[in-house]
Amino acid sequence: xxxxxxxxxxxxxxxxxxxxxxxxxxxxxxxxxxxxxxxxxxxxxxxxxxxxxxxxxxxxxxxxxxxxxxxxxxxxxxxxxxxxxxxxxxxxxxxxxxxxxxxxxxxxxxxxxxxxxxxxxxxxxxxxxxxxxxxxxxxxxxxxxxxxxxxxxxxxxxxxxxxxxxxxxxxxxxxxxxxxxxxxxxxxxxxxxxxxxxxxxxxxxxxxxxxxxxxxxxxxxxxxxxxxxxxxxxxxxxxxxxxxxxxxxxxxxxxxxxxxxxxxxxxxxxxxxxxxxxxxxxxxxxxxxxxxxxxxxxxxxxxxxxxxxxxxxxxxxxxxxxxxxxxxx
Numbered sequence: 438x439x440x441x442x443x444x445x446x447x448x449x450x451x452x453x454x455x456x457x458x459x460x461x462x463x464x465x466x467x468x469x470x471x472x473x474x475x476x477x478x479x480x481x482x483x484x485x486x487x488x489x490x491x492x493x494x495x496x497x498x499x500x501x502x503x504x505x506x507x508x509x510x511x512x513x514x515x516x517x518x519x520x521x522x523x524x525x526x527x528x529x530x531x532x533x534x535x536x537x538x539x540x541x542x543x544x545x546x547x548x549x550x551x552x553x554x555x556x557x558x559x560x561x562x563x564x565x566x567x568x569x570x571x572x573x574x575x576x577x578x579x580x581x582x583x584x585x586x587x588x589x590x591x592x593x594x595x596x597x598x599x600x601x602x603x604x605x606x607x608x609x610x611x612x613x614x615x616x617x618x619x620x621x622x623x624x625x626x627x628x629x630x631x632x633x634x635x636x637x638x639x640x641x642x643x644x645x646x647x648x649x650x651x652x653x654x655x656x657x658x659x660x661x662x663x664x665x666x667x668x669x670x671x672x673x674x675x676x677x678x679x680x681x682x683x684x685x686x687x688x689x690x691x692x693x694x695x696x697x698x699x700x701x702x703x704x705x706x707x708x709x710x711x712x713x714x715x716x717x718x719x720x721x722x723x724x725x726x727x728x729x730x731x732x733x734x735x736x737x738x739x740x741x742x743x744x745x746x747x748x749x750x751x752x753x754x755x756x757x758x759x760x761x762x763x764x765x766x
Contacts, residue, residue, distance in 0.1 A: 467507045468516075470494040475517060475526045476754045477634065480747055482532050483576070484523035493638075497667035539576040546572055550583045553615055554646035555678065560604075561689040562590040562597040564624055564680050565648030565655070570617075573644040582617040586643055588651050590690070591623040591734065592699060595706040598736055619738040624651065626734040627658035631727075634751065635744045637665040649677040706733065713738075 464472070474494040478485055485493065487508065491501050508524060511517040517524050520533045554566040570584035571577055589597045598621055605616050622629075629640050640662035645652035656663070656671045663669060682690065693701070710731045717725060717740055727745070730737040 470496045479526050480750050484525040492669040542577040543575045558647035562593040564588045565651035568644040573642045582613045584617045586620045591625045594623045596702040599705040621736040623734045627655045637662040645677045648680040649674040
């Protein structure tokens with residue numbers, strides 16, 4: 438899963454070095470939760486509406502009316518800024534126009550993503566196809582990609598991944614624009630292993646486009662992510678087609694659910710990891726395992742390591758404020 442929006446590394450560098458606006462000596466829990474959501478999306482220069490703040494802040498049991506009052510106090514204190522019906526923690530009115538342009542571009546890309554997801558779902562051993570990254574938040578930068586999170590049958594994840602990569606290289610000329618496949622898990626390991634604000638955000642905002650039943654099981658296996666966002670419901674699945682095994686897909690699965698198929702899966706994993714080790718020699722073992730995590734049951738390909746950059750920038754920003762007081766709304 439990539440970042441929520443296209444991450445501007447120069448902006449993050451400036452963000453980490455900039456001092457925060459002056460804050461109250463102590464923040465109540467509700468204000469702190471609102472600011473945490475704003476700080477996180479600030480990294481992507483992405484303003485939020487009040488309803489989005491309700492969904493992305495950890496404010497269980499707090500009414501939207503109270504959230505609006507607390508947000509108004511933050512604006513009055515200079516800790517947040519309001520432009521039209523958007524809120525952010527930087528005095529940057531241009532972010533609103535930027536976001537609107539990204540939303541409009543997302544409208545154009547979503548039908549493409551739906552068609553591509555159904556096409557991916559027709560490949561052997563594919564059980565679920567979800568959109569991740571910026572498009573899953575209804576945003577698309579001019580140079581953005583359609584990122585897919587894919588669930589496969591157990592024991593054939595690397596074979597399924599390799600078939601998709603070969604198709605992309607041969608027929609899409611290795612283009613990532615509409616076919617960026619960077620995260621795979623199998624049906625027996627649906628729970629995301631890394632648990633932090635970044636992975637929770639990416640997990641809870643996945644958009645299911647194929648494999649309705651596997652999205653529902655995925656949600657059940659990752660309740661920890663929604664614990665970060667008690668007001669963010671899972672995506673509706675009424676329009677998501679269920680997984681199907683028929684025709685070409687069923688035939689090839691029967692052929693490859695054999696010992697040769699198991700050997701090919703192991704070979705595909707070893708060959709891919711060997712190639713990544715050579716390509717990303719600069720990574721130490723810990724960085725390699727975080728950015729390019731490779732197990733028989735999962736594959737993550739995030740060589741730009743957005744997660745680390747985002748979490749460092751967020752920690753720096755949040756650390757400039759006092760921790761919230763125990764009392765108060």
